[in-house]
Structures are given as structure tokens and as C-alpha cells.
Amino acid sequence: MAKGSVSKKKGRKKWYYRFYITGEDGKPKQIERAGTESKAETERMLRKAMEEYESKLVIAQNSNLTLAEVIDMWLEEGLKPSSLANGTVHQYMTKANKIKWHPLAQRKLKAVTSSQLQAYIDFLSFGGTDPNGAQAKPIASGTVNVYMAMLHKVFKFAIYSKRILTANPMDYVVKRTKPADCDIFQNGESQDAGQVLSLEQYRILTDYLRKRGNPCLLAVQISYYAGLRLGEVLGLAWEDIDLEKQCMTICRSLSYSSSRKATSLGPTKTKKTRTVDFGDTLAEILRRAKMAQARESLRYGPMYKVNYVQRTVDRNRTYNDLRTLSQNEAPPKGYIPINLVCVRHDGEYQRQSTITSLCQDLSKSLSGLGHFHFHQLRHTYTSNLLANGATPKDVQELLGHADIRTTMNVYAHAERDSKRATARLLDKLASGE
Template sequence: MKGTVKQRGNTWTYIMDIGRDPITGKRRQKTKGGFSRKKDAQAALRKIQTELDEDRFVDPSKESFSSYMEFWFTSHYQKRIKETTASSRKYLMDKHLIRENPFANKMLSKITTEDIDAFYNLKLDEEYSTSTIRKLHQLLNQAFGQSVKWKKISFNPVINADPPSVKKEEMKIWSFGEIDSFLNQCKGERHYLTFLLAIYTGMRKGELLGLKWSDIDFEKKVIRIQRSLSYIPNKGYRLSTLKTKKSKRQVPIQDFLIKALKAHKDRQETQRKRLGEHYQDQNCTEIGTFQDPRNVLRVMKRICESANVTPIRFHDIRHTHASVLISEGVDIVKVQTRLGHSKPSITLEHYAHMMPNQDDEVADIFHNALQKSR
């Protein structure tokens, strides 16, 4: 890299070519003046030359945090994640990190760990969930981490920040009696099959609403889960890829579910003939179009009230399915595979408290082993 020292009036200034911007490709120079002696300017120049040679030089960015975030998100981050994830993260960034952030207009290179901790405390005071704050923490960590790689800052201030631990919502599940009451109450409802499959398979809501008839293998009695229905702002409902690689799976189903699916398919075929060209062959709903998840949730709430069962979230149906399997002694790895969790540890994290207490049995096994050795 080339550098020079020049006299300007009674002081000295160094000018150093520091290469091209890794993002824009434009040539960059570092200039600093006000040195009273030429040798002081030369010493400062040599220091920068050494840092450049050792790849340690960072020219602190003068751009604002908000402008950097916008650029980082659109040019880098959103290209590496699912469209549905990008949509939700963009909302979080715009609302919390740009519009409602005390350091949004502060220079990127001036933001400290103290600023970030104060931001987390502000969000706690505003009564946002710890889960939301952790997501903001992840966004900040990735954004600042990339700015270090781009040599806009020398250190990621998020590393030493202290986000709150996630407080998990209490898991609500139905008893066997409540499952029966709910299913009996919703017979004849348009969404009956959706609820029936949810209870007996533990599938996620998006996975259920993204099913196509080609995913049902009537001969092998399995459902192949290959996509999910998601909402993307300004675009509506779209089929998207699954949450993880392990989410793509086959779920075995019983004969009575096969029978229910075939009956539903026959009804749908009748609808198709009746509607003709107005029928849209999308998935397993009454008229072929996507089911609106909001309608499903409204129906579920109404049925819970009329059936007098514990009001739970749709996702808690999945928890109910898992809890029944675990309480019946099904191996945790088999439960993980059925639910589509990426690792058994995730299944254990969610449902360890439901595992049958086998401490007494373990004690007996150890005692009997010692007795046999004597």
C-alpha cells in the first residue's frame, strides 16, 4: 500500500491508500492531519502500514447503524435465509432496531456493549417477550459480526452483551377425555380432517395446511411431509421449504385415517366436478384452495368453547400428541423422528418432564448387577 506525508500550513498530514472497499469496490484512503512534526506523521503512517501488512487495520465506519442494517439485510442476510424467515426478521428489524431504537442513528463504530444492554432492558420494560429479545440479539450479533469481517469495526460489541434468558410458555395439553370431546364436537366441520390429522400425527400447522394428495401414500399408509404453508407479507400464503432437514419425513398413519382421507378425497372430487373451472387444485381442502390458518384457529376456538375443553394453541395439539407417546414409553428418538425435530436433544428439552420416572427401576438394576457379581 502506498502512503505519503504532506505539509499543510504549519502542520503535517499523512495520506494512506488502504485498498478498495470490499462491498462497493471503490478505492479508499485514510487521511489524518494536525501533526506538529513531520516525524510524528511518519510514525503514524508506519503504524497503519504495519497493520495493513498484518491484516489488522480497521478504518472505523462513519455510517449510521440504521443505514448499515438496511444494507446488511438486503445485500447479505436475506439472501441466505428462507423467504418466510426473511419476512419476519425484516419486521423485527424495522420496528425494533430502526424505528424504536435509541442508537439507530448513532455511528456504527461508536456503538458499545453498554448501548446494547440498555436496549435489551428497554425492550423488557416495554414488556416484549424474552423470545423476541433473543431474536433481536441474534440479529444484532450476526449484523455486527459481519461488519467485523467487512472491517467496518474492529470488535463485535454484542459478544459481551447480556440478553435475557427465554422464559418458556407453560405447555398446555389435553387429556384423553378432552381429545374425544373435541373430536366429537367438530365432526361435520369443514376442518375436521385437519384437527384429526393434527391430533393423530403431531404435524405442525403449516405442514398440515401444505399437504397435497400426492403426499398421501394410501398403499404404504404414510404421509410424506415435504413442504409448509407460510404467510409472506404483501404476497399472501405461499408454499415454502420445511423448517429443518429432519422436518422432511414420513409419518405412518392408521387404517381409520386412511379411510377418512379417502372419504374426504371423494367429497373433494365431487366439489371439483361441481365447480368446474373455478376449482383450484392446490391441496387437501374442500375447494382446492389453501386453507386460511386464521379460519382454522377461529374454528378451533369455537369448538373448544362448545366442547368445554381446555383452550389451547394449535401447536399444543402437537405437544398433546408427543406427551401421549412419551407417557406410553415410546423411545425418544422415535418421537423425535415422528415430530420432525432436528435432534433428539430438542425433543428431550421440550418433553423431559413428561418422561416416566424410572429412578427406582435404575436403582434395582444397579443393585442386582452387584449381587450377581458376588
């Protein structure tokens, strides 16, 4: 309910009325209008203005729009003026399609309750039986946060932009977690299984890829020796690498949008450029890779692929879409070539899905590798540095973490031997060394 008052300003004959409403950003906003020289008349004007405002709040209470339809309206209208990053928008669009698949999205918006939304968020957090009777696994905590943020924005849009609702049911929804199970009678040491690769595991992995001539080998080697994320590895260009100074500039990341069906180049996760130094081993790997790509270019001739960036606009947003053509094809308008480091034998850029599928296959093909995923290489890089005396601040900068706590919290489980050595430092004090 809007609140208002009337008052006179110093030196003026007229009365003024003002009342407070909730703006489209959800914050209080003052509306002030000039009245007349009559206080009673100005009060009547105030009451009329507030009644008109209140009527607008309930103008669409009888709307039969479903949650799915309002989600579509929000995607079309609510995101246009937004300052969200393209990657965030892609996440919302992908999650929106998944929500619309759920029966909850077919309910009328005004009939969707907080308890129903809570049940949906719990389903995402803990898994269970989906509407089709299939068993669904829990999704990552960070992904649940994206769903919750998006739903909150959708209902906020329905309230302040479309006047369909007067309250946001997502205000009462929380992300719940299950208490961790702990076996207090467990024997043996705890294991950080699947987090860090041993040197032997890394050699088995790279030997396997090398023998099969798999072009994904280079991406694995770069991440192992430089700690790059998958998107950063695939977005790395030869122009970003200085083989003499042995350093590389990380300024972009490759990503795929399932909603747009397009692969594009964008900023890194932290939206910052960083320099990563590397040693002789990776420098030699990169020199050999560059020469190998030159040989492949000669072997394929005009059919060798050229990767380029095409700027496209979608929903008032500009994307740097990554595309490819043969050397004998005429480049399109706006053609921006990019000489990527990680490419297939024919020169075409590597796709994230290819490497993700490869990692799944490697887990099945190589015994002792466990549930291998590409990000383990970044874990291993960090753990190797910390275990061998690198300062956490230096590691943070090499990794491009915005907060050093991320470096320490996620990667402090370096090597078991390093932990033992640390724990035994106090023995030196006891012995007087």
C-alpha cells in the same frame, strides 16, 4: 492495529513484507507483498501499507448513518451472498422492521452503545413499557436469540463491509433470564396445564368443528394422529399419502412471510424428508376427506380453486410461492399445480393465520380446553405414543426431531398415570415379583 514484519525468502534477493488484518468474516488474514532488495526500503513500504489499511478502518467514523439505515443496507447487501435458509431470512426481515420502529434505531450508529443494546434485549426478554407507553409482554427465548443474532450481524457488516465502526457493541450484550419463581408451600400436584389434550378434550374439539362444518377439522385430525407441525400439515399433498400402505411423506412446509406478504412452500424445519406411518383411524379420515373434496369440486364446478406454485426471485433468492386460481382461468407461465390435502370448501389452500385464529376462538368458546394452540396436538401425539410404550427413538423419527434430547426434554411429561406407573415399578422389586 495491524501487525507486520519483513523477511527474505530462501534463494531470493528481494525482501518481502507481510501484515495481518481482520477479514470480512472477522478472522485474521495475512497480506504479503514483494518489496525491494533493500530491507529499509521494504520496511518503509510495510509502514505505508499498514497506514493505508488503518486509514480505511476509520474512513467512515464521521458517518451520520443511523442504525435503521445500516439495517436497511445490511438487508439489501449483507444477505445477498448469504447461505441462510429462506425462513431465516424472513425472520431477519420481520425482526428488522420491528427494531426500526424502536427509538434506538434512530440513533446514529456510532452513538449506539452496548448498554443501550443490552437494555433493548432485556426489554424483549422481560417485557415492560414500550416507547409509546403501552405494556409489552416478554417474547420467547428463541425469538430473542434471533434478534441478537441479527443485530450482531448488522454491526459486523458495519465494521468489515462498510468500515463504519471498529468494534462490535453486541459482543458485550448477553441474554438475561429471571430466576424461576417457586412456591415451596404449594399444595396439590403440579400440572402440565395446556400441554396435552385428553381424549375427552379432543372429542369435544372435533365434535365442535364437525357440527359447524369447519374445514380446519382435517388439519386438527392429521396432527393429532400423525404429529405433524402446522406448516407440514398445510403443505401436505395427496401425492404424499399412500392410503394402502398407510404412510405419508413429509417433505415440505407452508409458511407466510409478513415482509414479502406471500405464502410459500419450503423445506421442513429440519430440512429433511421423513416418512410417517399412521393407523386405520387416520386412514379412514383421509379417505372420507378425499371423497368429500371430490364432491365439493363437482358442486363448485369451474369456480373450484386450483392451487399452484409460482417460482419467484426476491433478493437473489428463489421462493416457491403458493397461489390459487379458478379452474376456468388460464394458468400463468411456470404454473406448477399441487393437490393439497387441507383446503377450504372451495378448494383454496388453508392459511396458517386462519387456523391460529381458530385456536384462539376455541379457547374462548369451549370450556375446559384452556389456552389451546395447534402445537398441543403434536405434544399430545407424542405423549400418547410414549405413554403407551413407544420407544423414544421411533418417536423421534416420526416427529422429525434432529436430536432425541428434544423428544425427551420437551415431551417426557406424558400422562400422569404413566408417571405413577413408572414410579411404582420399584414396588415389584420390593415385593419380589
